[in-house]
Amino acid sequence: MDIFISILQLFLVLPIILILIYISIKVGGRKLDTLNKNRYIKIIERVPLNKDNNIYLIKLGQEYYVATSNNGSFEIIKELSKDEGTKLEENKEIPQYDSFKDFIYDIKSKFRKNEEKK
Structure with missing residues (x-):
């Protein structure tokens, strides 16, 4: 029973940790980017x-x-x-994308250009 509770806690806490990591990278990355631009x-x-x-x-x-x-x-x-x-x-x-959808669109357009060249 203790193993089941431990696994349940893992599956509940892990997504929260991943979300916090994602948020800190997004916020921290923008802050670092603005600091480096004005050098x-x-x-x-x-x-x-x-x-x-x-x-x-x-x-x-x-x-x-x-x-x-x-x-x-x-x-x-x-x-x-x-x-x-x-x-x-x-x-x-390195290109910066606002969303994952923009990234996929850019990849698809590059793929189409390569197909047209052939």
């Missing part, structure tokens, strides 16, 4: 080469830089033109 310095992408070395694509104001860091040192490799940086940043953006 003057932005790391657009970081690619680890090995445990000590990384390559960064950095936006500083309206200028873009490619930099590397290794063992406590940081060096700018190249300054990119505004067009190159903007193009790379646009390719990096």
